[in-house]
Amino acid sequence: MPQTTALSDAAQALLRRHVEHGELPVNDSNRELHRELARAGLMVAVHTFTGGREQFYRFTREGWDFARSMSTD
Numbered sequence: 363m364p365q366t367t368a369l370s371d372a373a374q375a376l377l378r379r380h381v382e383h384g385e386l387p388v389n390d391s392n393r394e395l396h397r398e399l400a401r402a403g404l405m406v407a408v409h410t411f412t413g414g415r416e417q418f419y420r421f422t423r424e425g426w427d428f429a430r431s432m433s434t435d
Contacts, residue, residue: 368402369398369399369402370395370398372395373395373398373399373402374432376392376395376396376399377399377404377425377428377429377432378429378432380405380419380421380429381429381430381432385418385420386418387418388416388417388418388419393416396416396419399419399425400419402425403422403424403425404421404422404424404425404428404429405419405420405421405422405425406419406420406422407419408420
């Protein structure tokens with residue numbers, strides 16, 4: 363089970379944006395928030411040959427379940 367109780371408000375807001383809009387671009391302004399979500403087990407970084415490390419982040423199964431439960435509250 364992911365450790366979600368320690369998520370910052372900004373990370374929770376980013377998680378909600380992912381639910382509402384799907385995949386979001388990762389850049390220096392939100393990279394640390396994505397890393398916070400990854401440390402919590404809710405997302406995982408995806409690396410590409412052309413884009414490099416942390417090109418985008420995807421939900422884990424637990425992350426998707428948690429994010430959907432947030433949107434129904």
